[in-house]
Each structure stands twice: as structure tokens, then as C-alpha cells.
Amino acid sequence: MRRGLLILIVFATLISTFLVAEQVELKFLHRWPDPINQPFLENVVKDFEALNPDIKVNIQAISNDPFKEKIKIVLGTSEAPDVFFTWPGEFTNRFIRAGRIMDITDALVETGWIDDFVYSQLEPFMYEGRFYGTPYRIDAKVFMYNRLLFEKAGVDFVPETWEEFLVACEKLKKAGITPIAFGNEQPWAISHYIGTLNQKSVPEDVWLKDLDPAKGTWDHPGYVEALKMFTQLIPYFSQFPNAIKHAEARANFFAGGSAMMYVEIVEIPYVYRDAPVEFQENWGMFVFPNTGGPGNQNYLTGYPEGFVISADTKYPEQSLRFLKYLTGREVGRREYAEVGYLNGIKNLFDEDEVDPGTWDAVQLVMKAEAMANWLDSSLHARIWDVYSVQLQMLVDGVTTPEKVMQEVRKAADRVRAEF
Amino acid sequence: MKSYRRRPGRLLGVTLTNAFMWLLVIIVVYPIIWIFINSLKSNSELFLNSFGLPSKAMFSNYIDAWNQGLSSYFMNSIIVGAVSIFFTIALGSLCAYGIARFEFKGKNFIFYLILGGLLLSPQASLVPLFRMLDFLKLYNTYWALILTYIAYRLPFAVFLMHSYFLSFPKELEDSARIDGCGTFTTFTRIVLPISRPIVASVAIMTAIFVWNEFIFALVFVEDAKMYTIPVGLANFKDALNTNWTAILAGIIIASIPIIVLYMLLSKSFISGLTEGSVKG
Amino acid sequence: MILVFVYLPIVQNFYFSLFKMSSYSPTKQFVGLANYRMIFEDDVFYISLKNNTLYAVISVICQVGFGMLLAIILEGSFIGRKLKVFFRNVYFMPSLLSVTAVGLMFYFIYNPNIGLLNGILELIGLGDLKTAWLGNPKTAIYAVIAMSQWQYTGYIMVLLLVAIQKIPHEQYEAAEIDGASSFNKAIHITIPGIRDMIVVCTVITVIGAFKLFTEIYVMTQGGPYNSTQVLGTFMYRAAFAYDEMGYGSAIAVIIFAITFLASLVQIRFAYKGNN
Incomplete structure (x- = not known):
């Protein structure tokens, strides 16, 4: 009997060591194959592997624009990654509907993991009451401006309302300064303007309903109003917006070629990395001016980006461990130090630990009542296809706001019919 | 000289024609030189003045481009290219030789089946190929590219080599066979060495094809670490943001190998291209 | 292997084109010929077709027509022997460069602020x-077409x-004994003598025009607002950017039909030329 027990124990130990020794491989897909983020994430993975010897993480990366196409392809293959990057909102929701993303609600709630996050940054990852991912990088859209050029043109105020904003633009233009840098070769750039204007010009409940592809009708007059307001800005933009990349326009803005630019707060690190010292010492930020429209004016446009786990993963427990590490506090602090991004963890830093630009930006985000998702990733792919084409035409002045919305409504009707 | 005296208009004709041809040379070459000059500037210099000479030649742009992924794209292209070339030639020459030298049932059918591959545009097969490679678990591997490249280059290789094998005398092989060589040894010892020029043409054409192929490399491989040169280069446009001078350096680096190859082997190039008469 | 990778996909294409399916969801739904009907109702299809045709026509005129002129000049007696080889190699060189590299090059050349073209116009x-x-929908497709002429005229010339x-x-x-001028020789001897090759060149140029993809993908991605969309990018966009794999397959069938017909013509003439 005792002998039998002994054998059993030895056997069990053998099995368990065998199990522990067996390494599982996770496939991890992100969207930053650039010389700053890539090495950072490689190091994060290395440290994670050192802490978790039973897991090996294979990193793959696809850059931003191709990512939007590739992720759909990749999720359709048998090679789907275990942990991968995504933009919350409709971009992710369609994958959730197709059953490709793992529900992590229980893991979040049961262990109290949920309390680590700033809730407003976690909420975007919720779909029909369940959580599917965690934020890796928080973001919001603000106007950056060049104080020197404002002074030169005699603009002695920071615009808070739409009227003030237009006055500032006019003054700058009169002084021979290009008021707004705008690069729209990839039309996500205009989507950020229109997303903000839509949200501010349409009552909140109508706007939220329209973002749902199963219900959206897009027939509220506020959408046309939003486009009309946008056309007021066209004379103030830099030349050839549709032929210039956003990053190119930004380089020009940093160099003093224009006075303002609508940018994401994740672009702040570029100020310290790329801009001339003169700009670094004389820039400021303000939120999109109050338009007086019927939408909630205390929203901020901008949505976190994060990571989710594939529903097909063979290693849900290991994937969760990696996700928790990747979007956790320790990585978050290093992330800021090494690549300049902030993740969604509560009280990550004290004021004296970060640069003033980032600190101000974070305060803006915390002050906002809620976040409005990016227009492009909040729309159904086929509606966005039509919308983006129409918006580029609007920039060139070859269509009218009414016609744009007519086309969008047609596309929305077709999509709605499929649900 | 005699002819000049006979027709006075000729001198004018010669001058104008030569001037015209030189103008075309400038149109062809100047853009490349412009890219090269700018690839040596710093980024801000490029934005301020894209026409002047660089104040200081920044070869570091080349190092940047190389380190930011180009080195691995290069390796990927070389691996995929080497394997594809090897198999295209091995399979293609055997196939062509068999068809050119031996009679067997269904020979014509097989020959036309292979040649028919020349008619089909790879692009049209993108979706089914993608699903098939995924089904075979080859998606996102070198094999996804190698297998499809071989499949699409084989018809061309067989076509070229077949007509070449037909054109040289059978007596050589017969005498080898009398000396006691088997069919396979005859093939490797006698036929292939004589066929060096055509093998070289096929190899070069396959090399150019692999070096430049874009759409398969774009769809069948997902990881940035696995990109071949063309896709990697296109990806530079996104990944490097405004580090334009590094992109320019990348363009130059990616173009050098083929140009060097051409300078060394321009004869085989021209014959390969003209025999094949297929673009892109 | 050719059967599996070259022929099977063509058959599968027909099959897939009858379904509505997306790359990431496992289900597919039979829709009959609805995808084809959708294509013919899609404005972008007609833009694409127009662009491909435009590309084909301009390329034939420039690459085959102008290429022929260059070839005749190079074979004529106006140019010295050594220069001939030099000109030939220089004109031929661009066709060796990868389309991606050339596309990126011209992306910079056409840049409105720092580009070579605007700089020269200013000058x-x-x-x-x-x-x-x-970025201008009126010029974008011509800009792309012009690049291809730069790249391929030398190739056709060779x-x-x-x-x-x-x-x-x-x-x-x-002819010289009869006192024929260079011009007459070109018209009466050279052009008839290379008639078959001219047809072959025309056909491969047309096929190339309908295979167009990389140039557009690298330079404009079909924009601004679809003005540079061609069948290749239209198909890619449908199948891989908008998850409409069935729709993409249907477009692929159309591309297949066009290029296949053109290739048949080519083979016919190429064979005639060889015998």
C-alpha cells in the first residue's frame, strides 16, 4: 500500500514537472513595427518570459494602415494570434459578433483586476455588457497651437467657442500665417474632425443609435450641419490637404509653417523628439471649441487602443497572464518612459514624474465627461468606405454636405438591411 | 564621310537625333540621381531644399534604412529567391527535357496544360490561393511564397527550355548514351552544361520576378519580419513616418542588386526577356 | 503543382464568386449571381475599367509606338555603335527596378511641396x-500612367x-541600291518585318495594363476618392479590406476573363512568329 502510494507520488511529480517544463507558445500581434516601439515591446516580452518560464511569446507586427486590412485576414486563418492589438468600437465589435474574441469579464471581475483601470478607458472594450479587452494606450484629440504665431497675428486668446475659433483663424490668415495644418492623404485625418463635429451637432441618443450598424439611419440634420461647419475651415487649411500625409503636415507645423493642428495626445512625444527647441518652448493645447450644437459639449474625441485575446486560443490562462502584464502598471510606467505613451492604469504617475505636456493632456482626458470614439473605427467598414470617399471630395469642394450625407444614408440603409 | 557630302541634311538629322536621345537619357536618369542626392540629406534639409546638393553626405541614412528592417527584407528575398530559382530550374528543365526528347501518351496535353499557365494572371487567383495556403497551414511562411512563385514561373521556364532543347542536336546525347550513360546522367552531364545560357536566363528572370513580386508577398505573409523587399519597402512609407531620407536610401539599396546583376550579365537578361515576352 | 496552384484557384474563383463570405467568419451564404449584379451596379467598377483601359491605350501608344521609334533610331545609322549600346542599356534600366521602388520614387517626385516635378515647373x-x-483626382491617374511609361518604354524598345x-x-x-531614304526603309522594311513582334508587344502591354496593382497600391491606394481605382485594387479592396471575399472573387473572374482572352491572342501571334 505504502509502496503503491509512493509510486503514485513519484508518478504525479513526474507528470507535474513534465507539465511545468512544457512551454506553451503564444502568438502576439501588435501594430508598431517601428524603431522605437518594436524594441520596447520586444523587451517587455523578454521580461515577461523571464517571469513566466512556461510561456514563450512570438511577436509579430504589422504597421497601422495595413493592419486594418490584415487583421481581418489573419483572424480568418488558422494562424490567428492569441493576443492581438485592436481599436475598440465597431472595428472590434464585428469580430466579437463573429465569435473571434474571448470574453474576459469573469477574469476582470473575479480577481479585482478591473479596479486597476481608469474605468472610462476600460469601458470602450465593453460590448453588450461584457468586457473583451484592456487598454494599452489612451488617446484624445486636441488642438495644438504655436504661441509665437498666435502672438504675431495678435490672437491674444485661446478659442473656446466656434466663433472665437473662426475669428482666430481669420486673424492668422490676414497676418499671412497658415492657420491650420491638415494632411488628409489617409482620410482618417478628416474623420477625426467630422467625428467630433458629428458628436457635438447631434443629440447624444441619436448619435449613439446611428453608430450601431443595425439601427443607424443617419438622417438627423445635425450631420449636415457638422459638415457645413467643417467647410468653414477649408479656407484656413494648408495647401493640398488630400495629397499630404498627416505626419508631413505635422512636421511642417512643428517647423512653424502653420499655427494650429488637430492632433492626438499620443503625438506629444513627437514634440519632444522631433520639433525644434523654439516650438518645444512655445506650444499649448486646447480642446475642440464648443460649437453650441445639441450634442454633449463635454465629450472629448479619442478612444483608447488595446489588446484582446482570440476566442480560439489554446491557452486562455497563459494569454490572460500576458494581457495582464502587457497592459499593467509596471509596463505602463516603462511605456511612458521609453515610448511616451500612457496606458489605462489608475494613478500611474504623479505630476512631477511626467513632462508638462503629457500631464496637461491627461488632465484633459480625466476632465472629459466621456470619450467619443474615432469616426473611422466606430463605423461599419462599408459605411466608412463611402463616408471617407465623400469627405475627401468635400475637402476638394467637389461635393456638398447634403450630397455627402445622402450617400452615407444610402450606404447605411444597405448595411442595416443585412442585420 | 562620303554620305555626308551626298546629303547635306544628314548632319542636321544626326545632330538632332543624338540630342533627342541624350535628352531621353536625362529624363530616365535624372529622377534616379535626384533620389540618390536627396537620400544623402538630413530630413530637414530635404524639406527646405530638395534641389541643392547635400551640405554633408549623410550615409547614416543608409545605415538607418538597413537597420530598420531592410536587412531582414533582404534576407527574406534572398531565401525565397534562392529556393524558388533552384526548384524552378530543376523541375522546369526535367519537365522540358522529358517533353522535348521522349514520346509518351498525353504528352501534348501535358505540354499545353503547362503552357496554359502562362495565360493565367496570378492576381485573379488571389482569394482561392489565400484560402488554400491557409488550409495547408502554409500561410505566413516562406513556403507560401516559394510554392506559388515556382508554380507561376514553371510554365515560363518549361516554355523557354523546351524550345532550346529542341534546337540542339540529338547526336550528342546519343553518343553519351553509347558511352554507357543513363538517361539521368546524360541529362545532368551533357544536356544541362550545354544549356547554361538558357538556364542562366531562366534563373535571372526568376530572380527579377521574385525580387519585384508584390501582390502575393503582400497577401500571403503577414508578419513584418517575413516581408520581402517590395512589401517591406512599401511598408517603410507607413512605418518610418516622416523619416523620408531613410526611405529614399531604402529605394536605392533595394535597386542596387538587380542593376549590378544586369551589368554583369546583360546578355542573358536581354535574351531571357525577349524570349519570354511577359511583363511584370 | 501547377494544377493545384494555377488551375484550381481559377475554378474555385468561379465557385466562391457565388457566395457572400467574409475572411474571418466561417459561414458562407449562397447568393447566386448577386455578386456579379453588384459589380455592374458599382460605380467604382466602371471607374476601374475606365482607368485600366486608359492605361492600356496610353501605354500602347507610348510604349509600343514611341518604343518602336526609338528602336528604329537605335538600329539606324544616325547613332554611333558604342552609343547605341549605351542608350539601349540606359533606356532599359528602369524596367529592372521593382515597381515598389519606382512607385515610391515617383511618390516623392510628385510631392507638391518638395517634389522634383513641381520644382522643375517652377524653374x-x-x-x-x-x-x-x-492628390488631384484630375491628374492622379495620369501621373501613375506616366510613371509606367518611364519605366517600361525601354523594355518594349529592347x-x-x-x-x-x-x-x-x-x-x-x-533598298539602299534603289536609293530609299531612312524613312522609307523604316516604313517598307522594318515595320512589316517586325509586325508579329509589334502585335506581341501590344498584347503584353494590354495584359500588363489589366494586371495593374502595385503601382496604384504603392502610390495612391486608389485615391483620391477612388479616382485611381483599377480592377486589381478594386478586387483587393473588396476581398481583403472590406471582407467581401465572394465579391472579390467575382471581380477576379472578370479580370481573369479579360487577361485570358488577351493572352490567347498573344500566344497565337507568338507562335506564328516562332515558326
Whole structure:
């Protein structure tokens, strides 16, 4: 009997060591194959592997624009990654509907993991009451401006309302300064303007309903109003917006070629990395001016980006461990130090630990009542296809706001019919 | 000289024609030189003045481009290219030789089946190929590219080599066979060495094809670490943001190998291209 | 292997084109010919078709027509022997570069602010013509087409050059005795002598025009607002950017039909040429 027990124990130990020794491989897909983020994430993975010897993480990366196409392809293959990057909102929701993303609600709630996050940054990852991912990088859209050029043109105020904003633009233009840098070769750039204007010009409940592809009708007059307001800005933009990349326009803005630019707060690190010292010492930020429209004016446009786990993963427990590490506090602090991004963890830093630009930006985000998702990733792919084409035409002045919305409504009707 | 005296208009004709041809040379070459000059500037210099000479030649742009992924794209292209070339030639020459030298049932059918591959545009097969490679678990591997490249280059290789094998005398092989060589040894010892020029043409054409192929490399491989040169280069446009001078350096680096190859082997190039008469 | 990777996909294409399916969800739904009907109702399809045709026509005129002129000049007696080889190699070189590299190159050349083209226009006093070549829907497709002429005219020229060299010398000598001018020789001997090659070149240029993809993908991605969309990018966009794999397959069937027909013509003439 005792002998039998002994054998059993030895056997069990053998099995368990065998199990522990067996390494599982996770496939991890992100969207930053650039010389700053890539090495950072490689190091994060290395440290994670050192802490978790039973897991090996294979990193793959696809850059931003191709990512939007590739992720759909990749999720359709048998090679789907275990942990991968995504933009919350409709971009992710369609994958959730197709059953490709793992529900992590229980893991979040049961262990109290949920309390680590700033809730407003976690909420975007919720779909029909369940959580599917965690934020890796928080973001919001603000106007950056060049104080020197404002002074030169005699603009002695920071615009808070739409009227003030237009006055500032006019003054700058009169002084021979290009008021707004705008690069729209990839039309996500205009989507950020229109997303903000839509949200501010349409009552909140109508706007939220329209973002749902199963219900959206897009027939509220506020959408046309939003486009009309946008056309007021066209004379103030830099030349050839549709032929210039956003990053190119930004380089020009940093160099003093224009006075303002609508940018994401994740672009702040570029100020310290790329801009001339003169700009670094004389820039400021303000939120999109109050338009007086019927939408909630205390929203901020901008949505976190994060990571989710594939529903097909063979290693849900290991994937969760990696996700928790990747979007956790320790990585978050290093992330800021090494690549300049902030993740969604509560009280990550004290004021004296970060640069003033980032600190101000974070305060803006915390002050906002809620976040409005990016227009492009909040729309159904086929509606966005039509919308983006129409918006580029609007920039060139070859269509009218009414016609744009007519086309969008047609596309929305077709999509709605499929649900 | 005699002819000049006979027709006075000729001198004018010669001058104008030569001037015209030189103008075309400038149109062809100047853009490349412009890219090269700018690839040596710093980024801000490029934005301020894209026409002047660089104040200081920044070869570091080349190092940047190389380190930011180009080195691995290069390796990927070389691996995929080497394997594809090897198999295209091995399979293609055997196939062509068999068809050119031996009679067997269904020979014509097989020959036309292979040649028919020349008619089909790879692009049209993108979706089914993608699903098939995924089904075979080859998606996102070198094999996804190698297998499809071989499949699409084989018809061309067989076509070229077949007509070449037909054109040289059978007596050589017969005498080898009398000396006691088997069919396979005859093939490797006698036929292939004589066929060096055509093998070289096929190899070069396959090399150019692999070096430049874009759409398969774009769809069948997902990881940035696995990109071949063309896709990697296109990806530079996104990944490097405004580090334009590094992109320019990348363009130059990616173009050098083929140009060097051409300078060394321009004869085989021209014959390969003209025999094949297929673009892109 | 050819069967599996080359022929099977063509058959599968027909099959897939009858379904509505997306790359990431496992289900597919039979829709019959609805995808084809959708294509014919899609404005972008007609833009694409128009662009491919435009590309084909301009390429034939420029690459085959102008290429032939260059070939005749290079084979004529106006250019010194050493220069001939030099010109041939220089003109031929761009066709060796990868389309991606050339596409990126021209992306910079057409840049409105720092590009070479606008710079030159400024320099020769045509500053008013400056525009964002790839960002302006009126010029974008022509800008892409122009790049291809830059790249491929030399290639077609070399093909024709080789054909000219195959024309027996006696024909020219006989003509010279009759006192024919260079122009007459070109019209009466050279062009008829390379007729088959001209047809082959025309056909491969047309096929190339309908295979167009990389140039557009690298330079404009079909924009601004679809003005540079071609069948290849239209198909890619449908299948891989908008999850409409069935729709993409249906477009692929159409591309297949066009290029297949053109190739048949090519093979016919190429064979005639060889015998």
C-alpha cells in the first residue's frame, strides 16, 4: 500500500514537472513595427518570459494602415494570434459578433483586476455588457497651437467657442500665417474632425443609435450641419490637404509653417523628439471649441487602443497572464518612459514624474465627461468606405454636405438591411 | 564621310537625333540621381531644399534604412529567391527535357496544360490561393511564397527550355548514351552544361520576378519580419513616418542588386526577356 | 503543382464568386449571381475599367509606338555603335527596378511641396501648373500612367530591337541600291518585318495594363476618392479590406476573363512568329 502510494507520488511529480517544463507558445500581434516601439515591446516580452518560464511569446507586427486590412485576414486563418492589438468600437465589435474574441469579464471581475483601470478607458472594450479587452494606450484629440504665431497675428486668446475659433483663424490668415495644418492623404485625418463635429451637432441618443450598424439611419440634420461647419475651415487649411500625409503636415507645423493642428495626445512625444527647441518652448493645447450644437459639449474625441485575446486560443490562462502584464502598471510606467505613451492604469504617475505636456493632456482626458470614439473605427467598414470617399471630395469642394450625407444614408440603409 | 557630302541634311538629322536621345537619357536618369542626392540629406534639409546638393553626405541614412528592417527584407528575398530559382530550374528543365526528347501518351496535353499557365494572371487567383495556403497551414511562411512563385514561373521556364532543347542536336546525347550513360546522367552531364545560357536566363528572370513580386508577398505573409523587399519597402512609407531620407536610401539599396546583376550579365537578361515576352 | 496552384484557384474563383463570405467568419451564404449584379451596379467598377483601359491605350501608344521609334533610331545609322549600346542599356534600366521602388520614387517626385516635378515647373516658369499630382483626382491617374511609361518604354524598345536585328540584311542593302531614304526603309522594311513582334508587344502591354496593382497600391491606394481605382485594387479592396471575399472573387473572374482572352491572342501571334 505504502509502496503503491509512493509510486503514485513519484508518478504525479513526474507528470507535474513534465507539465511545468512544457512551454506553451503564444502568438502576439501588435501594430508598431517601428524603431522605437518594436524594441520596447520586444523587451517587455523578454521580461515577461523571464517571469513566466512556461510561456514563450512570438511577436509579430504589422504597421497601422495595413493592419486594418490584415487583421481581418489573419483572424480568418488558422494562424490567428492569441493576443492581438485592436481599436475598440465597431472595428472590434464585428469580430466579437463573429465569435473571434474571448470574453474576459469573469477574469476582470473575479480577481479585482478591473479596479486597476481608469474605468472610462476600460469601458470602450465593453460590448453588450461584457468586457473583451484592456487598454494599452489612451488617446484624445486636441488642438495644438504655436504661441509665437498666435502672438504675431495678435490672437491674444485661446478659442473656446466656434466663433472665437473662426475669428482666430481669420486673424492668422490676414497676418499671412497658415492657420491650420491638415494632411488628409489617409482620410482618417478628416474623420477625426467630422467625428467630433458629428458628436457635438447631434443629440447624444441619436448619435449613439446611428453608430450601431443595425439601427443607424443617419438622417438627423445635425450631420449636415457638422459638415457645413467643417467647410468653414477649408479656407484656413494648408495647401493640398488630400495629397499630404498627416505626419508631413505635422512636421511642417512643428517647423512653424502653420499655427494650429488637430492632433492626438499620443503625438506629444513627437514634440519632444522631433520639433525644434523654439516650438518645444512655445506650444499649448486646447480642446475642440464648443460649437453650441445639441450634442454633449463635454465629450472629448479619442478612444483608447488595446489588446484582446482570440476566442480560439489554446491557452486562455497563459494569454490572460500576458494581457495582464502587457497592459499593467509596471509596463505602463516603462511605456511612458521609453515610448511616451500612457496606458489605462489608475494613478500611474504623479505630476512631477511626467513632462508638462503629457500631464496637461491627461488632465484633459480625466476632465472629459466621456470619450467619443474615432469616426473611422466606430463605423461599419462599408459605411466608412463611402463616408471617407465623400469627405475627401468635400475637402476638394467637389461635393456638398447634403450630397455627402445622402450617400452615407444610402450606404447605411444597405448595411442595416443585412442585420 | 562620303554620305555626308551626298546629303547635306544628314548632319542636321544626326545632330538632332543624338540630342533627342541624350535628352531621353536625362529624363530616365535624372529622377534616379535626384533620389540618390536627396537620400544623402538630413530630413530637414530635404524639406527646405530638395534641389541643392547635400551640405554633408549623410550615409547614416543608409545605415538607418538597413537597420530598420531592410536587412531582414533582404534576407527574406534572398531565401525565397534562392529556393524558388533552384526548384524552378530543376523541375522546369526535367519537365522540358522529358517533353522535348521522349514520346509518351498525353504528352501534348501535358505540354499545353503547362503552357496554359502562362495565360493565367496570378492576381485573379488571389482569394482561392489565400484560402488554400491557409488550409495547408502554409500561410505566413516562406513556403507560401516559394510554392506559388515556382508554380507561376514553371510554365515560363518549361516554355523557354523546351524550345532550346529542341534546337540542339540529338547526336550528342546519343553518343553519351553509347558511352554507357543513363538517361539521368546524360541529362545532368551533357544536356544541362550545354544549356547554361538558357538556364542562366531562366534563373535571372526568376530572380527579377521574385525580387519585384508584390501582390502575393503582400497577401500571403503577414508578419513584418517575413516581408520581402517590395512589401517591406512599401511598408517603410507607413512605418518610418516622416523619416523620408531613410526611405529614399531604402529605394536605392533595394535597386542596387538587380542593376549590378544586369551589368554583369546583360546578355542573358536581354535574351531571357525577349524570349519570354511577359511583363511584370 | 501547377494544377493545384494555377488551375484550381481559377475554378474555385468561379465557385466562391457565388457566395457572400467574409475572411474571418466561417459561414458562407449562397447568393447566386448577386455578386456579379453588384459589380455592374458599382460605380467604382466602371471607374476601374475606365482607368485600366486608359492605361492600356496610353501605354500602347507610348510604349509600343514611341518604343518602336526609338528602336528604329537605335538600329539606324544616325547613332554611333558604342552609343547605341549605351542608350539601349540606359533606356532599359528602369524596367529592372521593382515597381515598389519606382512607385515610391515617383511618390516623392510628385510631392507638391518638395517634389522634383513641381520644382522643375517652377524653374522653367510654369509655376502655375504646379499641383498635387497624386492628390488631384484630375491628374492622379495620369501621373501613375506616366510613371509606367518611364519605366517600361525601354523594355518594349529592347523587344522590338531584337526583332529588328532578325530582319535579313539583304533587304536593306537592296533598298539602299534603289536609293530609299531612312524613312522609307523604316516604313517598307522594318515595320512589316517586325509586325508579329509589334502585335506581341501590344498584347503584353494590354495584359500588363489589366494586371495593374502595385503601382496604384504603392502610390495612391486608389485615391483620391477612388479616382485611381483599377480592377486589381478594386478586387483587393473588396476581398481583403472590406471582407467581401465572394465579391472579390467575382471581380477576379472578370479580370481573369479579360487577361485570358488577351493572352490567347498573344500566344497565337507568338507562335506564328516562332515558326
